[in-house]
Amino acid sequence: xxxxxxxAKRFGDKTVLDGVDxxxxxxxxxxxxxxxxxxxxxxxxxxLGLERADAGSIMWxxxxxxxxxxxxxxMLFQNAALFDSLPIWRNVAxxxxxxxxxxxxxxxxxxxxxxxxxxxxVADLYPAALSGGMRKRAGLAxxxxxxxxxxxxxxxxxxLDPIRAASINRLIREIVDETGASAITITHxxxxxxxxxxxxxxxxxxxxRWQGTVVQMDxxxxxxxxxxxxxxxxQSQSGV
Amino acid sequence: MIxxxxxxxxxxxxxxxxxxxxxxxxxxxxxxxxxxxAAHPGELARQLLHIGWLSLPVxxxxxxxxxxxxxxxxxxxxxxxxAGDVVPAIVAIGMARELGPVLGGLMxxxxxxxxIAAELGTMRVTEQIDALVTLSTDPVGWLVSPRVWAAILCLxxxxxxxxxxxxxxxxxxxxxxxxxxxxxxxxNSWAYxxxxxxxxxxxxxxxxxxIVALSGCWFGMHAGNGAAGVGRATTSAVVxxxxxxxxxxxxxTGLFFR
Ligand SMILES: Nc1ncnc2c1ncn2[C@@H]1O[C@H](COP(=O)(O)OP(=O)(O)OP(=O)(O)O)[C@@H](O)[C@H]1O
Ligand SMILES: [Mg+2]
Numbered sequence: 001x002x003x004x005x006x007x008a009k010r011f012g013d014k015t016v017l018d019g020v021d022x023x024x025x026x027x028x029x030x031x032x033x034x035x036x037x038x039x040x041x042x043x044x045x046x047x048l049g050l051e052r053a054d055a056g057s058i059m060w061x062x063x064x065x066x067x068x069x070x071x072x073x074x075m076l077f078q079n080a081a082l083f084d085s086l087p088i089w090r091n092v093a094x095x096x097x098x099x100x101x102x103x104x105x106x107x108x109x110x111x112x113x114x115x116x117x118x119x120x121x122v123a124d125l126y127p128a129a130l131s132g133g134m135r136k137r138a139g140l141a142x143x144x145x146x147x148x149x150x151x152x153x154x155x156x157x158x159x160l161d162p163i164r165a166a167s168i169n170r171l172i173r174e175i176v177d178e179t180g181a182s183a184i185t186i187t188h189x190x191x192x193x194x195x196x197x198x199x200x201x202x203x204x205x206x207x208x209r210w211q212g213t214v215v216q217m218d219x220x221x222x223x224x225x226x227x228x229x230x231x232x233x234x235q236s237q238s239g240v
Numbered sequence: 241m242i243x244x245x246x247x248x249x250x251x252x253x254x255x256x257x258x259x260x261x262x263x264x265x266x267x268x269x270x271x272x273x274x275x276x277x278a279a280h281p282g283e284l285a286r287q288l289l290h291i292g293w294l295s296l297p298v299x300x301x302x303x304x305x306x307x308x309x310x311x312x313x314x315x316x317x318x319x320x321x322x323a324g325d326v327v328p329a330i331v332a333i334g335m336a337r338e339l340g341p342v343l344g345g346l347m348x349x350x351x352x353x354x355x356i357a358a359e360l361g362t363m364r365v366t367e368q369i370d371a372l373v374t375l376s377t378d379p380v381g382w383l384v385s386p387r388v389w390a391a392i393l394c395l396x397x398x399x400x401x402x403x404x405x406x407x408x409x410x411x412x413x414x415x416x417x418x419x420x421x422x423x424x425x426x427x428n429s430w431a432y433x434x435x436x437x438x439x440x441x442x443x444x445x446x447x448x449x450x451i452v453a454l455s456g457c458w459f460g461m462h463a464g465n466g467a468a469g470v471g472r473a474t475t476s477a478v479v480x481x482x483x484x485x486x487x488x489x490x491x492x493t494g495l496f497f498r
Contacts, residue, residue: 050370067376075374081367085359095375142375 001026001182002047002150007056008206009039009046016042018206020056024150029176029183031193033228034203040186041078043203044152047184048075060150074148078155080139082127088113088138089123095146112141116171133164140168144175151175153185157192169195190229193217202228269380270454276378276385283386291352291387291453292394296401298351299344303402306339307331307409315418327418328425329432331410336437337497340403341395342489345448348395349481353456356387357477360460361470369461384461388453395449396442403441440496447492448485455481 002024009017016039024030034040045051047058049065060069082091090097093109100108110120116137127135136156143151153172157165169192176183176196185196193200194214201211202225210222217229227233277284310331318324360383363369372379407429414420455477463473 045370048370048374050373070374070376073374075371077367077371079366081371083368083371084362094377 001061002184003057003059004047005057005059007043007046007058008054009042009051010054015206017046017053020203020206020208022201022208024182024184027176027180027182029173029185029196029198030201031185031187031197031199032201032203033187033193035228036188038203039206040203041154044075044154044184044186048073048152069150072149073151074143074146075152076136076139076143076154076156078158079132080127080135082135082138082142084127087124087126088118088130091127091138092141092145094142099146109141109145112145113138115144115175116141117167133160136160136168137171140171140175144179147179147181149181151181151183153183153187153196155186155188157187157189162191165189165191166195172196190231266454266458269384269458270388270450272380273384273388273454273457276381277389279378279381280386283382284389287386287390288394290355291348291390292397295348295351295394295398298347299398299402300405302343302347303335303340303406304409306343307335307406307411308413310334310339310406311410311413311418315414324418325428327410327414327420328428331414332407332429332433333437335406335410336403336433336441338441338489338493340406341399341441341444341448342485344399344402344445345395345452345485345489346482348391348398348448349452349455349478349485352391353452353477353481354474356453356456357460357463357474358470360457361463361473364461364463365466365469379461384453384457387457388450391449391453392446393449395445395452399441399445400438403438436496440492443496444489444492447488451484451488452481455484 002022004020004022007017007020007022008015020043022030022032022043032040032043042051046053047065058065082088083094086094089106089109092112093105096105096108099105106123110123113120113123118134118137118141122130122134122138127138130138140156143153156168156172160168172183172185172192173196175181183196185192187193187196197214199211199213200217202209202222204224210217210220210225212220217225220226311327314327314330314334315324318326318330360369363383369379369383372382411420411422411425411429414425415422459473459477459480463469
């Protein structure tokens with residue numbers, strides 16, 4: 001459904017992505033792991049066109065990514081990226097407000113907030129009044145508000161306590177299962193990988209170094225991958 | 241290999257290209273902003289309140305003190321050639337043509353360009369602007385157009401109100417400190433003031449509004465990373481808006497009054 005071929009991106013003389021090939025199937029949950037600064041966020045930004053790639057192609061159902069992709073898309077940003085000037089319910093209903101009357105959009109927003117475990121009392125608060133974990137949930141509600149077919153999650157659990165992280169992971173998995181959406185998740189958190197992934201891809205030195213299922217991942221011979229999974233300082237030369 | 245002696249030429253050439261590129265980019269940005277006037281009426285209303293209504297106190301106070309000081313200056317300067325009587329006319333003309341729009345514009349630049357740059361810059365570094373794109377919303381249409389149009393529409397009003405308050409400041413000083421008769425002062429203010437004196441100031445105001453909002457939005461939208469990037473964007477926006485206002489004022493004055 002999403003097909004990335006030969007994606008390359010450099011900033012000045014620093015090559016960040018150097019020929020990334022990646023596919024995301026219908027209803028599949030792909031998790032991209034990789035060390036800090038390997039270009040995971042840049043990869044998502046290039047796919048979305050927020051950053052112009054230097055080379056390579058990105059196709060969605062056989063056509064380049066454009067406005068009708070965005071209409072069926074939702075994203076949870078690393079720090080939620082809620083709009084400070086709007087109350088939570090209008091953040092969640094942002095896209096809906098263009099499609100339906102205000103009262104109805106508010107109802108849907110409240111339902112989505114409930115889906116991520118936030119009660120109606122937060123609906124009229126502003127993002128600044130929420131804790132980091134609540135903001136992330138609200139961001140999740142916004143990402144799924146219009147029932148997208150494709151969802152990206154950028155480090156959904158970073159900065160959360162283990163319990164909140166686990167509940168976000170479960171939510172993401174449930175949402176993917178319930179809606180049949182395809183998802184790409186970026187994370188450092190092996191707990192997220194195991195909870196969310198149908199397939200795992202390891203980004204290293206600008207390329208996909210390894211990919212496979214979680215079961216294959218545990219059995220893989222790749223030493224850097226094993227270091228990454230078990231949080232060991234690398235013996236090999238790759239990585240930072 | 242290019243000879244070393246040509247290095248300065250290359251540097252100047254490169255700087256010129258950069259400048260042209262920048263002017264082109266800002267022009268396109270401005271055109272896109274202006275084209276989006278009707279896209280989000282609710283946002284436009286909110287910005288009219290923020291930029292117009294909330295700037296009233298600062299513009300009013302500036303005008304009041306400026307008009308009062310102007311009256312004192314004209315009086316003491318005019319006395320040297322026995323022309324102290326011209327105070328009302330010169331205060332009125334000076335406020336309407338020059339000081340109302342320029343000082344009003346500069347005060348709005350300090351208040352509004354900085355606020356816009358800080359707000360949009362924060363939105364940039366916290367990925368809120370990227371989030372807009374992923375929600376199928378053009379950030380220029382949603383964020384920039386309402387601010388630019390609100391500033392263009394508000395500044396003439398602010399300038400007009402500033403003119404009136406400035407003339408009032410002159411009148412207060414004239415009547416209370418310089419021994420003018422109240423009715424004569426007001427009559428003299430009116431007598432020498434022409435329509436174009438006021439209208440040119442209002443037109444300048446609209447132009448300054450464009451400059452203020454455009455600087456704030458441009459530097460905010462292009463803020464670099466982190467809090468330092470937002471700080472730099474804010475400073476740049478105020479500097480660019482202030483210098484832009486003074487330069488545009490010179491150009492418009494030349495255009496209107498030569
Ligand atoms: N706008 C930019 N200008 C210059 N360099 C950039 C820019 N954006 C990213 N980079 C560089 O690209 C590299 C990859 O950045 P990216 O944010 O994708 O890393 P990441 O894999 O998401 O890391 P993390 O897990 O820490 O978020 C970094 O070394 C960063 O310095
Ligand atoms: Mg990242």
